[in-house]
Amino acid sequence: MVKMLTNIGTKPGSTASMGERTMKGLVVYYSATGNTKKVAGAIRRGMSKLLETELASVKEITPESVADYDLVGIGSPIWYFRETANVRRFIYQVPSLAGKLGFVFCTHGTAPLGIFHSMVPLLKEKGLTIIGWGDWYGSVYQVLHAPKPYFTDGHPDAIDLEEAERFGRQMAERALRIATGETDLIPALPRGRDADPTFQPHPIGEPFPGANPKRIIKVEECWYPDCTACEDLCPVSCIDLGADPPTFGDSCYNCSLCNRICPPGAIKLEGEAAMRMQPLKRIDMTKCKYPECTLCITHCPMDCIDFTQDPPVFTHACEGDDLCWTICPEGAIEIVNLDVTHAKMWEGFRDARQDPTRHPFLEMLREAEAKGRFRPLVPMEQIGWDNPIFKIERTPRFAIEDLLADPPAKESAANTAANGRATGGTTAEAEPATEAGENRKEGS
Structure with missing residues (x-):
């Protein structure tokens, strides 16, 4: 069995200060409607070909136990142009991962924006060395203003999952080589305007005009200085709890993470816009x-x-x-308040039916298709422009046991084109794809 050196900076031929032991892998994820779960399972299968690997949801594993593994993959759908609040809180609670290797992955709908820009710095603060990243498209079920069928429905399919499996094997192989001294395989993280969209902050502050509420912190309810979770976890570091009163800077892009993870609920949304921001x-x-x-x-x-x-x-x-x-x-x-939230956001899709260039997410999807990064499985003429999810009357609208069911036996995708983006300084291997969601929420 392959052995690893516990000091990832050890040069080939030298002796690790902590000795040798078997490398263990973990793939941990959150999935609301099964897209991220399917991708995570495929990644785990690929990793398992080279090293012992476990798979767990953030709802099934404690943050403390992550430190027991040497290669850690963390995955989430894109919601509000970041990872889900429970995944970010989970990362925050993880102990030091100094000396560990890791990778990130996500699923999303039409717009793969911002998530790794949010996730990676927090993981690096924990000491994790990031060796790769990947994203996949996915179907949409819980974004109520999304047309049904949706533009990315049908993903992840057999091709996506084979790609995710290859990505998992690639991460395991790279980790084993890095652990034995080949640290030049650690990729540089994308930066700047030309970086992949997943590594860029998303500047949109309003899902639609009039839905950008101001936030205040009720100091009589706030636990500061004993709690600084909102300040520590803000993806754009815009909260200053030390100010009197506490302030939210101009870089806030309205992701709503702070008011959701505040233990006492001391962060309040103000004004009529608050009614439009969240159902x-x-x-x-x-x-x-x-x-x-x-x-x-x-x-x-x-x-x-x-x-x-x-x-x-x-x-x-x-x-x-x-x-x-x-x-x-x-x-x-x-x-x-359906009429001032999802119904209002649906108008953006309704307008795009007449002129798709009017919706920025559809423009992103067209660009991705032109670059070979997206394979449409739903013809444009079959998009449910007049059938947003919030208008579905049957109950349940979708059965959760069907959404979270394991995928059928793997089908061959040998003669199909590449369909996503599994990256992180990868060599000439297929690159992974992404998962579903839309507007302020991007996947499951």
Whole structure:
């Protein structure tokens, strides 16, 4: 079995100060609707060809246990042009990973924006050495203003998953070589205007005009200086808790992470724009089957649904991903401000039907297709322009057991073209793709 040197800077032929031991790999991820789960499983299969590798959701593993592994891959869908709040919180709680190797991956819809710009610096702060990255397109189910069928539906398919498996093997092979001294294989991280979109911050502050609320911190509720989570986790470092009163800088792009991960809920959204920024939900207990049914609780990424109160409440930690609304078998979850949130964002797609160049995400998709990075599986004439997800009346809108089911037995994709972007200084191997979502949320 291949052995690793615990000091990744050790030169070939020298002796590691901590001796030799078997390398262990971990692929940890969050997936709302199965896209990221499928990609993560394929990556793990590829890694397992060369080293012992485990697979776990962030809802199944403790942050502390990540330090037990030598090669760590962390994956997330793109929501609000960043990783999901539960993945970012998970990374924040991970202990030091100094001396460990790692890679990042994601899934998304039409716009692969910002996620690695957010994830990678936080992982580097933990001491992790990033040796690769990859993104894949995916189907959309919980973005309620998205047309159905959607532009990226059908992904990840067999071709995507074969590509993800190759990427996993490549990461394992690279890690083994780096661990035995070939540190020149550690890739430079993309920077600047020409960097991949996943490594660039996304500047959009409004999903549509009038939906950019101001934030304030209720100092009487805030735990500072004992808690600095919002300041530490802000993707653009725009929060100054030391100011009096605390301030949010001009670089804020309205990702809403801070108000969702604040333990006491001290960060408040102000003004009418707050009503347009996030769907407000309530549960109709005349329809709800709790406690016999707990699907919404089980699958909530931030554990924000509280049935101990009467009526049940959605806490400030709600990501606004609307998965619960999508999967509720009884249709008991209602969005009370649908007309000023998803209905308003759907207008952008409706306008793009007449002129696709008017929607920036569709322009990105066309550019990706022209470069061979995207394979459309849904013909444009079949896009559900008049059928946004929020208009689906059947319940559940989508069955969660179907979304999270393991993919069928692997099919051959030998004669197909490359379809994504698995990178990180890779050699001449196929590059991975991405997952689904849209506008302020980008995948699952």
